[in-house]
Amino acid sequence: MICWINPFTGLAGDMLLAALIDAGAPLDRIRAAIEATGLTDWELTAERVTDHGLSATRVQVHVTDPVTERHAAEVIALASRAAPEPVAALAVAAVTAVAEVEGRLHGTDPARVHLHELGGHDTLVDIVGTAAALHALGVTEVVSSPLPLGRGRIDAAHGVLPCPAPATLALLAGAAVTGTDLPGETVTPTGAALLRASGARYGPPPPMTLGPTGYGAGTRRLPDRPNVVAVTLGEPAGTGQEDVVVLETNLDDVTGEILGHTIARAMAAGALDAWATPAVMKKGRPAQVLHVLTTPEHERPLRDLVLAETGSLGIRRLTATRTTLPRRFETVDVDGHPVRIKHGPYRSKPEHDDLVAAAPRLGLSLREVADRALNGQAQDQPPKERGNRG
Numbered sequence: 001m002i003c004w005i006n007p008f009t010g011l012a013g014d015m016l017l018a019a020l021i022d023a024g025a026p027l028d029r030i031r032a033a034i035e036a037t038g039l040t041d042w043e044l045t046a047e048r049v050t051d052h053g054l055s056a057t058r059v060q061v062h063v064t065d066p067v068t069e070r071h072a073a074e075v076i077a078l079a080s081r082a083a084p085e086p087v088a089a090l091a092v093a094a095v096t097a098v099a100e101v102e103g104r105l106h107g108t109d110p111a112r113v114h115l116h117e118l119g120g121h122d123t124l125v126d127i128v129g130t131a132a133a134l135h136a137l138g139v140t141e142v143v144s145s146p147l148p149l150g151r152g153r154i155d156a157a158h159g160v161l162p163c164p165a166p167a168t169l170a171l172l173a174g175a176a177v178t179g180t181d182l183p184g185e186t187v188t189p190t191g192a193a194l195l196r197a198s199g200a201r202y203g204p205p206p207p208m209t210l211g212p213t214g215y216g217a218g219t220r221r222l223p224d225r226p227n228v229v230a231v232t233l234g235e236p237a238g239t240g241q242e243d244v245v246v247l248e249t250n251l252d253d254v255t256g257e258i259l260g261h262t263i264a265r266a267m268a269a270g271a272l273d274a275w276a277t278p279a280v281m282k283k284g285r286p287a288q289v290l291h292v293l294t295t296p297e298h299e300r301p302l303r304d305l306v307l308a309e310t311g312s313l314g315i316r317r318l319t320a321t322r323t324t325l326p327r328r329f330e331t332v333d334v335d336g337h338p339v340r341i342k343h344g345p346y347r348s349k350p351e352h353d354d355l356v357a358a359a360p361r362l363g364l365s366l367r368e369v370a371d372r373a374l375n376g377q378a379q380d381q382p383p384k385e386r387g388n389r390g
Contacts, residue, residue: 001137001329004205005144005195006230010186013126013194014059015216017133019231021046022057023214025133029338033132034125036083042121044129049217051226056215059129061122072099075124082128084353090131093197093268095124098189101170123190130194137233138329138340138351142200147172147187148180168192174297176202182222199270201297208234235328244272245299246318247306250279252287254310259288262309269305270298272322293322332373335362339373348374 003020005011021027031044043062048055072095079091102108134142152163163185164172171192180186211233218227251259259276266274273293281287290310294302303315327344337358340351350373355366362369 001139001211002141002143002206002208002234002236003134003137003139004208004232004234005142005200006232007145007147007187008230009182009218009222009225009227010148010150010180010188011144011191011195011229012188012218013123013130013190014061015218015229016191016194016231017126017130017216018046018057018059019214019216019229020130020133020137021059021214022216023137023212023231023233025136029136030129030132033082033084033087033135034128037078037081037124037128039078039121039124042125044125051217051221051228052224054215054226054228056217056226056228058217058219061125063121072096072102075099078124079128082131084135084357086353087128087131087135089264089268090134090197091124091128093265094127094131094190094193097171097193097196098167101167101189104170126190127194131197134198135353136338138331138342139233141206141236142195142198143206144176144195144200144202145204146176146178146202147192148182149177150180150182150184150186152183165189171196174301175200184220197268197270199298201295205232205234207237209237210234236324236326241321241323243296244320244322245294245296246320247292247294247299247303248316248318249290249306249310249312249314250281250287251290251310251312252281252285254288258310259290262290262306265305265309266292266302269302270294271302332376334358334369334372337361337369339369341373350374 005016017030021030027044027046034042034044041064044059045062046057046059049058050056076092076095076099079095080088082088082091149164153161164187165185167189168185168187171189172187175192175195213230213232215228215230220227263274263276271292271294274291276288276290279287279289290306292302292306299317306312306315325345327342330341330343331338332341337354339354339358342349342351350370355369359366359369
């Protein structure tokens with residue numbers, strides 16, 4: 001599933017979450033993912049609003065815990081407990097991106113960075129909630145139009161800062177932006193971090209069969225236009241070809257845990273795919289070759305990530321052309337548990353993460369849950385209700 005973002009007046013974490021809910025992301029699954037972090041004293045609600053004649057969804061985070069600041073390590077630890085695992089991976093990548101940027105700006109170890117405005121409940125709810133919404137909708141690719149950057153200045157914990165904020169500009173490195181006549185902050189650090197963590201690329205919508213469009217409203221009221229972000233979901237249309245880059249490095253001195261961690265981080269940071277193959281190096285040393293498949297625009301951050309995580313002293317770059325086939329997602333209900341199925345031209349396959357979540361609760365093997373999903377052994381409901389929400 002493709003998610004194309006049209007940031008008409010800008011982008012904030014709560015606006016993106018609201019737009020995804022408006023497009024069909026189930027609120028109960030979003031709340032469940034947030035609850036898994038262990039965060040307490042919060043409530044997430046969604047309401048319909050009308051802004052300059054346009055109907056949209058607005059989310060609100062109601063908090064009774066007075067804590068508004070946390071160290072980055074604490075926020076990352078909470079995000080890592082989100083469920084299922086892909087949601088946690090994206091959320092951790094977003095918070096880590098914020099911590100690394102703040103660390104560079106303030107000359108502090110990222111793990112010890114003290115998050116001020118970004119350390120409260122609402123930031124974690126927005127990040128984990130958006131990650132859960134993207135996962136629930138089966139989104140595999142995020143594309144955004146250029147982001148409109150506001151002007152002027154903003155008040156922050158460290159005083160008055162230029163707008164856009166330094167952290168936002170750092171998080172948007174490599175992103176496509178444009179100017180706007182709107183004063184103040186139009187793109188927040190949370191919104192920028194979510195785009196970065198999801199591996200968003202920038203440009204017009206790619207060829208796709210259009211699905212629903214959702215509108216997420218911000219809290220700011222503008223005098224002459226609706227303050228909304230729009231997300232449009234769609235299935236890839238036709239066979240596509242694109243230029244890709246393969247990054248490779250030989251590793252004979254890293255543990256399996258580090259290798260697996262690096263692959264997971266690369267995927268969370270926007271890699272198209274990542275894998276390892278066994279090899280025998282000089283003097284008969286056993287090794288692994290780490291491969292990371294990426295688009296050219298994400299090559300540099302992924303290269304830096306691999307070198308930093310593995311400690312390798314070099315990396316190879318290969319160019320290739322990737323051919324992709326159309327695919328669509330369907331969500332079926334297997335005895336009360338949602339299982340997404342990816343349909344391609346030649347086969348259909350249930351999503352592994354959904355099988356892992358459902359199997360122990362149903363007391364069944366992964367294969368049995370997969371067979372029930374593929375054979376339509378779901379709860380009795382009209383076929384139209386089984387279809388993909390997005």
